[in-house]
Amino acid sequence: MTAIRKAGIPLLAILIFALFWEWLVWFNAWPNYKMASPSDLGPAFWKFRWLFLEYGWDTLWRTVVGLLLAILVGIGIGVIMGFSRTMREALYPLLVGFNAIPKATVVPVIALLFVGQHDFNTVLMAFMISFFPIAVSVSIGLSTLEPEYRDILRALGASRWQIFTKIALPKTLPEFFGALKVSVTLAFIGTNLMEIVEPHGRGLGHLFDSGKISADYPLMFAVLIALAVLGIALYYIVVMLEQTFAGWAERAET
Amino acid sequence: MNDSPLIDISDVTHAYKTEAGPLPVLRDLTIRAAEGTFTAVVGPSGCGKSTLTRLVAGLMIPDEGEVRLHGELVKSPRKTVGMAFQNPVLLEWRTIMDNVLLPLEIVGTKLNRAEQRDRAMELLTLVGLDGFEDKRPSELSGGMRQRASLCRSIVHRPEVLILDEPFGALDNFTREDLWQTMHDLRKAETFTCVLITHDLRESLFLGDQVVVLSGRPATVQYVMDVTLGPDRVLDDLYTPESAENLHILRDQIKIAQGRDVA
Numbered sequence: 165m166t167a168i169r170k171a172g173i174p175l176l177a178i179l180i181f182a183l184f185w186e187w188l189v190w191f192n193a194w195p196n197y198k199m200a201s202p203s204d205l206g207p208a209f210w211k212f213r214w215l216f217l218e219y220g221w222d223t224l225w226r227t228v229v230g231l232l233l234a235i236l237v238g239i240g241i242g243v244i245m246g247f248s249r250t251m252r253e254a255l256y257p258l259l260v261g262f263n264a265i266p267k268a269t270v271v272p273v274i275a276l277l278f279v280g281q282h283d284f285n286t287v288l289m290a291f292m293i294s295f296f297p298i299a300v301s302v303s304i305g306l307s308t309l310e311p312e313y314r315d316i317l318r319a320l321g322a323s324r325w326q327i328f329t330k331i332a333l334p335k336t337l338p339e340f341f342g343a344l345k346v347s348v349t350l351a352f353i354g355t356n357l358m359e360i361v362e363p364h365g366r367g368l369g370h371l372f373d374s375g376k377i378s379a380d381y382p383l384m385f386a387v388l389i390a391l392a393v394l395g396i397a398l399y400y401i402v403v404m405l406e407q408t409f410a411g412w413a414e415r416a417e418t
Numbered sequence: 419m420n421d422s423p424l425i426d427i428s429d430v431t432h433a434y435k436t437e438a439g440p441l442p443v444l445r446d447l448t449i450r451a452a453e454g455t456f457t458a459v460v461g462p463s464g465c466g467k468s469t470l471t472r473l474v475a476g477l478m479i480p481d482e483g484e485v486r487l488h489g490e491l492v493k494s495p496r497k498t499v500g501m502a503f504q505n506p507v508l509l510e511w512r513t514i515m516d517n518v519l520l521p522l523e524i525v526g527t528k529l530n531r532a533e534q535r536d537r538a539m540e541l542l543t544l545v546g547l548d549g550f551e552d553k554r555p556s557e558l559s560g561g562m563r564q565r566a567s568l569c570r571s572i573v574h575r576p577e578v579l580i581l582d583e584p585f586g587a588l589d590n591f592t593r594e595d596l597w598q599t600m601h602d603l604r605k606a607e608t609f610t611c612v613l614i615t616h617d618l619r620e621s622l623f624l625g626d627q628v629v630v631l632s633g634r635p636a637t638v639q640y641v642m643d644v645t646l647g648p649d650r651v652l653d654d655l656y657t658p659e660s661a662e663n664l665h666i667l668r669d670q671i672k673i674a675q676g677r678d679v680a
Contacts (some may be wrong), residue, residue: 209515236634286608310505310507311505312505312507312583315472315475315477315501315503316501316503316507316520316570317520317524318477318495319475319476319477319495319499319500319501320497320521320524320574321494321495321497321524321525322495322497322524326524330509330520330523330524331509333513333633334509335509335510337511349523411512412510412511412554412556413510413511
């Protein structure tokens with residue numbers, strides 16, 4: 165019963181949303197070069213099914229690689245900033261400033277800088293847009309560690325490494341996963357920004373751009389749906405990892 | 419063995435460096451505690467009691483004077499010390515059992531995994547937490563967390579146990595239960611304990627000696643030898659003698675706070 169409920173409610177919501185969308189297009193009598201309806205999506209997916217698979221894979225792996233880089237670098241910067249006050253004071257304004265730059269403006273710069281390197285550029289953009297929340301959350305998690313936690317181990321003669329692995333790292337995991345959920349979405353934005361802008365590229369962003377150029381609205385909407393599906397899948401993979409590694413932070417239901 | 423006290427704090431003076439210059443917290447402080455005894459330290463708020471615990475634990479070195487354990491100068495943390503604080507600081511991602519086992523992972527032990535668990539279970543049973551070893555800290559009440567924290571502080575059989583107001587945040591009834599638990603632990607285990615507390619009844623009920631510190635910079639203002647035996651019960655706090663002793667301690671605290679004694 166609960167399993168049906170758990171899967172049924174979101175599915176029902178999606179169905180209602182699709183029906184409303186279909187009705188909206190029908191009611192306004194929009195032609196599908198103005199606004200596609202859900203019933204147009206099936207044929208669009210079918211027509212470009214091989215491209216969807218190929219480009220979907222491109223987008224997926226570029227996003228994941230960018231995200232993995234963001235995790236590595238984000239944790240690295242976070243650890244440095246979390247343990248050294250000097251480094252925190254030095255790096256924080258730089259990071260905030262870097263993060264404040266709208267990434268859409270960086271896209272052409274990178275596209276020109278590494279012209280033709282589609283994979284590299286896209287991964288770079290996914291990384292650049294998504295490492296900030298991870299770095300900040302890890303550094304805050306580490307720097308706000310209560311001194312008693314450290315003293316408990318230090319009083320026993322524990323090394324800095326032991327304090328880091330046994331206390332600081334696991335204690336920071338809930339913050340880390342919170343940031344990762346934000347980053348996963350951001351990484352997708354980064355990938356698609358680059359794929360849409362770069363000429364002669366690949367990936368779902370490029371397919372979207374092709375749809376735009378040929379005024380194929382059903383195709384453009386089909387790409388949006390495909391992106392949403394990939395986004396949901398990645399997001400819930402992170403949620404599953406979170407429950408495995410930081411499930412202890414969840415309060416029991418009362 | 420020798421006659422030297424297990425904990426020997428002699429003529430310790432210490433100051434914190436602040437932006438406004440050095441802030442003296444301890445001055446010519448001398449406290450001695452024989453092996454197996456329980457020393458309760460009371461004093462006004464902010465008088466440097468917690469600094470004292472950090473010195474004994476080897477987390478800090480005093481500016482002047484020295485701290486010796488078993489005659490050995492304390493220069494850095496040592497594995498023969500256990501600590502518990504007002505905040506039980508249990509690791510939320512570990513079960514109660516794994517929390518109690520934590521010190522053994524740091525100090526190293528000859529016990530194998532099963533023996534370690536037996537050792538932890540022995541303590542958990544002693545404090546009434548048997549059956550809770552697989553729970554997480556968030557599933558336990560404040561008093562139970564503090565019991566688990568006490569088990570963790572002595573699981574590696576430390577010579578010296580440092581308690582920094584461990585019962586301070588508990589309600590009165592729970593606190594009195596834990597006092598009793600503390601006595602049970604003392605009967606079963608061998609350690610020399612320094613307890614920092616704000617509670618005069620607690621100091622009298624648990625301590626073999628009660629040390630009253632003066633206001634900052636703290637020095638020893640008064641020492642009371644407690645005559646209650648090892649089998650003391652809560653009712654012993656309500657005898658005329660205890661009432662008299664509490665009165666004396668209260669007056670000493672007032673002096674330490676710089677107030678007039680009525």
